[in-house]
Every structure is written in C-alpha cells, then in structure tokens.
Amino acid sequence: MCLIRLTGGPMEQMHEASFPLARISSVRGVEELENGANLPKWLDSDDLFWIDIVGGEKPTQADLLQQLGLEDTDREWAQRFGQAGRITINREKLRAVTWLAKEANGGLTEIHLLRTRNFILTIWNGDAATLDGAMTGFAERVGQLKGTPYRAAAIVLQLLLGILEHAVSEIDGQLQATDVQFERNPTAIDFRSLSSRIQRLHTAWASIDRYSIAVKSATVGIEAMPGMDQRGAAELNDYAEQVEDVQHRLQERYRWGAEIIQHFATAIAQRQSEQISRLTVVSVIFLPITFLTGYFGMNFNWMIERVNNPVAFGLLGVLLPISSVVVTIVWFKRRGLM
Structure with missing residues (x-):
C-alpha cells in the first residue's frame, strides 16, 4: 500500500513537508487521498468511511477539514492538541480525545476522533504506519456497519485501543526482562533510565484512568439517547469496559515497575551498608x-x-x-x- 502526501497547488513545491498524510478506509479498502478534489465524491456518497489525517501544518490541516464540511467549532477542536482525555456523545456526533502508544519511548500520542454524518475522522501527529492494521481492520468490517454510525465509531475506538493494549503487552516483556536482570546482576541496571520509563508508565496510567472515568460517564444510559442504535450502544459499552481493563493493566504494570525500583533501591542501600561495615571493621582493626x-x-x-x-x-x-x-x-x- 502506498502512502503519499496531499498534493495540489504551488505550495507543494515550496514546502512539501507542511502537507499532512491522509488516508481513507472504506468498503473499497484503504486508499490514499491524493488531493482535496476527491473528497466531494466521498461526502456525497452513502458509503461510510474513516479518514485519517496525520501531521502537517495547521493551515493545510484546516483547509482539509474545511473541505470535509466541518463546523468552525469542530475544526478548532480537532486541531487543538494538549487536551485532557474525554469523550462526548450526542445525537449528531461523537467526539473523543484519546491516545495511541509511542513505540519509541513508551509514552502516549494524543489522537482526536470525530464521528459526524457519513464519516469518522481521526487527526494526530506521529508515524502513520501505526494505524495500518487498524485501518485495514475497519475496511474489513465496515460493510456490516452501514446504518449504525455509532457502532462504527465504537469499532474505530476499539481498534485504536487495541494498539494501546499491544503496547501494554510489550511492557510486560520489558518488565520481565528487567526483573530477571535484577535477580542476576542488580548493578547492571541503569537506574535513571528505569526510573524514567516507570515515570512515563505512571503518566500513561493516570491519563487512561481519567479517560476511563470520562468514558464510563459518557456511556451511562447511552441506550436511551435519541438516534442511538442498540448495536452501537452495546459496542460503546464494550469499549468502556475495555478501557477500564487497559487502565487496570497499566496500574498493575506501574506497581510492578515501582516494586522493581524499590527492590533495586533496597539492594543498593544494602550494598552500601555492607561496604560501610567493612570500612568500619578495617578502621577498628x-x-x-x-x-x-x-x-x-x-x-x-x-x-x-x-x-x-x-x-x-x-x-x-x-x-x-x-x-x-x-x-x-x-x-x-x-x-x-x-
């Protein structure tokens, strides 16, 4: 699959890197969005699709969002990063500020999701390849989601959460390796690096914990909301439970990491105490x-x-x-x- 940047206009030759990457996932598969001229055919059709926008500068992002027909408040919200995790559901749209996992350093990448009309929009900054599997998975399922827009949004949210769950599984392996290394040779562990990783894990857990509370609050009585399809409500409730599960897993991994640090600090303190005892014996002799x-x-x-x-x-x-x-x-x- 080839991924290209949005093209069009003389500005491309001057500063190509300013244009975002954009892809569409639909019943036709995952396609590159070559230029804004392709958007009207998607918006005019009855096909449900997911458009993913990655990177780029704000003016070029804003042009693309305007072509999608978003309201000013939605465009401003979509481009305002640094928000707290939250989800808002009403009869017209669904908004979510959630996260993807950064494979490089174990942190979180903020991603915004908007469901409105016949499409689902995600916008974020990072490596577009991170969503390859999720977009392919949506394309395989979207044929069964026609007429259930909230169910489609919940499926996308679950696919995004799956990326975070995979990262949590990788954390298990890293902590296990650190634990084994500690048992064999505690002094070989880089305490500063370990502390930094555990601190990032704590930050991720705290963020997902707050997001879990927001999701549970937003899905209370969701079945009774006007325009909500029952299958969509069920998927959203499942999503709330999955977020809570991820939050619990992150909490357990943070506690595990904190215990490793505590054991490491105790081992260092014991070693220093033994050295002081030896020096005391030598001085007394x-x-x-x-x-x-x-x-x-x-x-x-x-x-x-x-x-x-x-x-x-x-x-x-x-x-x-x-x-x-x-x-x-x-x-x-x-x-x-x-």
Missing part, C-alpha cells in the same frame, strides 16, 4: 596501631632515651602493633563480625 603511633609520636624524646636496643625496638615497634591487630581480628571473629 587499625585503630590500636593509630593509637600507638600517636602515643609514641607524642613521647618521642622518651623513646630516644628508653628504646636504645634492638630488643626493645622489636617489642614496641614491631611486636606490639602486630599483636594489637591479631587480637582485634580474633575478637571480631569470635563476635561474628568478620
């Missing part, structure tokens, strides 16, 4: 020698007068220090300190 050296050094004139033969020097200068060290070591061993 040589403390008598330090005392003798200081004592005789302060009484140097007395030593000159009294230590005037090899026997006295051997007793006071050699045998006494060695004896003090031996006695100290024997005492430590009997007390179980060595």
